[in-house]
Amino acid sequence: xxxxxxxxxxxxxxxxxASLALPAFACGGLVAPNxxxxxxxxxxxxxxxxxxxxxxxxxxxxxxxSNLGWIVPLPSVPLKIEEGGAWTLQRLSLETHPVVxxxxxxxxxxxxxxxxxxxxxxxxxxxxxITVIRGSGQEVINWATNNGFALDxxxxxHLLTYAKGSPIFMAAKYDTAAAKTRHQLRGDGSPVLITMKxxxxxxxxxxxxxxxxxxxxxxxxxxxxxxxxSDTNVTIGQSAVGSEIPGAPGFKVAFQEKMTPTxxxxxxxxxxxxxxxxxxxxxxxxxxxPAEQVTYDMGISPNGVIxxxxxxxxxMAIVDKQQQKQGLSTVVQMPLGTPQFVFSVVLLLGVCGVIxxxxxxxxxxxxxx
Numbered sequence: 517x518x519x520x521x522x523x524x525x526x527x528x529x530x531x532x533x534a535s536l537a538l539p540a541f542a543c544g545g546l547v548a549p550n551x552x553x554x555x556x557x558x559x560x561x562x563x564x565x566x567x568x569x570x571x572x573x574x575x576x577x578x579x580x581x582s583n584l585g586w587i588v589p590l591p592s593v594p595l596k597i598e599e600g601g602a603w604t605l606q607r608l609s610l611e612t613h614p615v616v617x618x619x620x621x622x623x624x625x626x627x628x629x630x631x632x633x634x635x636x637x638x639x640x641x642x643x644x645x646i647t648v649i650r651g652s653g654q655e656v657i658n659w660a661t662n663n664g665f666a667l668d669x670x671x672x673x674h675l676l677t678y679a680k681g682s683p684i685f686m687a688a689k690y691d692t693a694a695a696k697t698r699h700q701l702r703g704d705g706s707p708v709l710i711t712m713k714x715x716x717x718x719x720x721x722x723x724x725x726x727x728x729x730x731x732x733x734x735x736x737x738x739x740x741x742x743x744x745x746s747d748t749n750v751t752i753g754q755s756a757v758g759s760e761i762p763g764a765p766g767f768k769v770a771f772q773e774k775m776t777p778t779x780x781x782x783x784x785x786x787x788x789x790x791x792x793x794x795x796x797x798x799x800x801x802x803x804x805x806p807a808e809q810v811t812y813d814m815g816i817s818p819n820g821v822i823x824x825x826x827x828x829x830x831x832m833a834i835v836d837k838q839q840q841k842q843g844l845s846t847v848v849q850m851p852l853g854t855p856q857f858v859f860s861v862v863l864l865l866g867v868c869g870v871i872x873x874x875x876x877x878x879x880x881x882x883x884x885x
Contacts, residue, residue, distance in 0.1 A: 558724055559605050563738040563792070564717040564816070570791060571719075572600040574707040585689040587660055587671075589678040590648070590710070591718045591831035594686075597639045597646055600707025601786035608736045611779055612771040612800035633659055636684075642706035645689040653679030660687060670727055677828035678720075686710075709788055716835045717816040722827035725807035735801040738792070741820045742772060743799040750819055761822050764812060766805030773798055 563570040569591075633651020640646070649659060653676035660667055660675075665687065667675070675685075688708070717737070724731050737743055745756040756769040775796050784792040803810070812824040815834035825834040 558733040559609075559736075560719065560733070561600075561605060561608060561736045561738070562717055562719060564714065565740060565793065565796075567713055567715065568595075569712050569714045569717055570709065571712065572604065572707055572709040574600065574605055585665055585687065587656070587665060587675065587685055587687045588723050589682050589720055589831075590684040590686050590712065591682055591714050592712045593636055593650070593684055594648060594710050594712050596709075596711040597637065597641065597648070597686075598709050598788050599641050600709040601783070601789045602707075604783055604786045604789055605707060605736075607779070607782045607786075608798075608800070609734070611773075611798065612736070633683075641708050643691045644706055644708065645691060646708070647687045649685055649687065650683050651679075651685075652683065653677070656685050663687070664689070674723065674827075678723075681828050681830040681833075711791075715832045716818075718831040718834065719814045720827065721803065721810055721813055724803075725810040727807060729807050731803055731805055731807055731810045733803040735803070737797075737799040737801070737816070738775070739797050739799065739816070739820060740795075742797050743769070743816060743820045743822060745769060745822055747819070747821055750821060761801075761824065763824055764803075764805070765809050767801065767803045769799060770802045771798075771800035 558573065558575045560571070560573040562572075633649045633655040635647060635649050637648040638646070647663075649656065651659065656675050656679060657667060657672050678685075717739075719735065721731075721733070724733055743756070744750045744754075745759055745761050748754075749756055755772065757772050758769070760766070760768045775794060775798055777794075779798065780792065780794045783789055784794075811826060813827050813829065813831070813834060815823045815825070815831070817823055817835050817839060823834050823838055825837075
């Protein structure tokens with residue numbers, strides 16, 4: 517579904533589940549024989565719970581070709597690849613855009629493989645022929661070239677860089693003839709759901725950054741706890757809604773709420789979506805930035821903080837390295853939505869407590885002397 521750097525959300529539940537990743541033609545990105553294809557928008561739903569990530573992605577493109585596909589990196593070998601929900605991404609758009617709904621859904625999750633690399637899985641999802649492979653960057657490039665993927669120099673460079681972080685790739689070929697028989701509209705992708713074992717949610721974004729284009733993507737996260745943009749916000753219980761992610765211009769948290777009974781019903785009753793949980797938080801993030809500014813991939817820490825790192829960083833290292841530097845926080849965390857004045861009062865009481873402690877200690881010391 518996605519082709520050139522469009523890894524963005526094409527795997528399984530990547531968008532909705534905060535616990536996980538995003539479609540893209542990524543790192544190989546959206547590729548077509550004549551290079552006349554343009555990625556319109558990528559949409560991803562990611563869910564992570566107890567070490568399992570569901571990543572679903574879809575995308576829309578502009579252009580008229582008879583053969584196109586994409587290659588994207590994966591953090592691990594998929595446990596399963598299947599059709600994504602028939603209406604899940606649209607329902608999430610309705611939930612997060614209650615007034616005006618723009619139903620551009622996209623995101624494709626892919627991986628490339630190798631010339632002499634191992635072909636791990638082959639699956640057909642609607643009009644997509646998907647292959648999961650393992651190999652070095654050059655092996656992935658060789659495999660892609662031998663299997664009809666048109667790779668330009670930029671795509672080759674990205675595949676080589678991503679392979680330093682993970683040897684697993686997913687490659688998808690879009691069968692336009694099959695799409696016509698299914699009455700799919702030109703330019704629309706098919707939602708792909710990928711289930712994987714991962715220590716933390718991981719979403720590749722740089723794969724969506726096609727040279728000279730504006731990156732526009734929707735990411736839905738479904739997580740056990742609220743997602744936030746900083747450790748400070750988590751500690752004081754302040755919502756990140758409306759704020760940009762540090763270091764990522766144009767990438768902001770646009771919406772967040774607890775899973776509602778109605779939303780749970782609508783999502784969990786969709787095709788292959790029975791894994792959706794009735795508890796947790798839905799977070800919607802929107803990315804709208806020039807391709808040259810999207811140079812990162814994303815992870816989510818155990819306490820729900822979004823972490824960014826240069827693309828090519830090993831998927832789990834995005835979170836693990838920062839956790840090692842900072843250590844696990846032992847600070848008491850206030851509930852999300854704590855009024856600012858309450859935090860101010862608590863902070864003031866804490867300061868007063870420290871002053872009283874030192875004052876009493878000083879008096880005791882003077883008496884002893």
